[in-house]
Amino acid sequence: MLEKDLYQPIKDYFIKNGYLVRGEVEDCDVIAVKDEVITVVELKKNLTVKLLTQAVKRQKIGDQVYMAIPKPKGFRYSRSWNDTVHLIRRLELGLLFVSFKGEEKHVEVVIEPKVFNRKRSQVMNKKRRARLINEVKERHEDFNIGGTTGVKLVTAYKEKAIHIACCLNRFETLTTKELRELGTDQAKTTRILYNNHYSWFEKVGRGVYQLSETGKKELKDYATIAKYYNQIIDEAIKSSP
Template identity: 55%
Template sequence: MEAKDKILESDLWKPVSDFFVKEGYTVRSEVKDCDIAAIKGEELVVIELKKNLSVDLLAQAAKRQKAADLVYIAVPKPKKLIGNAKWKDICHLIRRLELGLILVSIKGRQSFIEIPIHPIPFDREKSRNMSKKKRESIIKEASSRYKDSNIGGSTGKKLVTAYKECAIFIACCLQKFGPLSPKKLREFGADEKKTTSILSENHYGWFKRIDRGVYSITEVGVRELTQYKELTEYYNSKIVDL
């Protein structure tokens, strides 16, 4: 039998309700704005039913945490979203909010539920430790830039990264002094580790090898340096003529 194309919020009620009944809860629906309230002893669990995951649903579920011990959100299981980066981000947010997630599948007269996320306390320290390399890369990138040349929130524009700043510095040196070796560039203050690779990889088309271990700036480099006037003025003022 084919899966039901359009699942209504009311279609989610029975499989979710049946699950909590089997778990020993007393289940009641539409209680004080809560879609489902499940009670076992002193424990109150609230489940919000929605056709789609949304910010409004997360906000509603977070509001239910004021009164309930545990809060779940129940939605139809998405066909394509699961497994991709967006889905992982959504799941991280659900865990961060200490909510639970119930996925409902309906095939003909049969229904199935999965609970990939339970509402448990979020360990921020553990999460941060798991992202230690990402944290270090952000700090390193930010610390390696001499100026804040980008506009926060902008899209579709070429960003000035620490790598590009190094390339601009090298281009300024070559424009000012003519052909130079990586060793000489480092003496002028170019990056100790990146200089050789920036010249050889030549991502921007700014450099040209004119002899063994000697590079010059190209016409493209000269032209494109004019797009970074503030940075070139800054670097030219820092270059020490040796």
């Protein structure tokens, strides 16, 4: 398939919707005019960064800009596709799919070129923004290296669990009260032990816990963080009456 194969279906679509359509005008693949509103359509075989860049440049002369590509074979919605849709909407571009079935050609409007409301987007993601801020504040140190992949990430929750694990690793068994006295999270220690998300803890009595074999083994994977929390435990012991 060539890019020019997309032209006729796109032209027919806009003519059907009342536009005057011309091809190859001032470096634009397709120009459609209706009521003095200029619509630019860029034709490409694939959705690429080059196409996005080209379409954004066309916004200098067009009131609205579409990108038109053949509908991908086996197309399905996915998280990756949703991210792409968000980017296209953020750039205030439109997207058209062209399907070919024998002699039949069908144009599908996937995204309309509309003004992006960033404030509305932030309001819709208010809870996620709050979680992000809370996560940053809850982390005591920066134990992750940005840009790395394939490694275990340390969240604020995991930090707290490692702190508890370090206490139990040193003293074998402790009550939730004793753990908090050693500096573990005052509000979340009991819940972390109860949920036992990582299977690190074992209850050996009423309010008394010890480190499981899994906990002892996996704690070794966090040696740097364990060193940090062992220092905090040392300080807590020194400052205790």
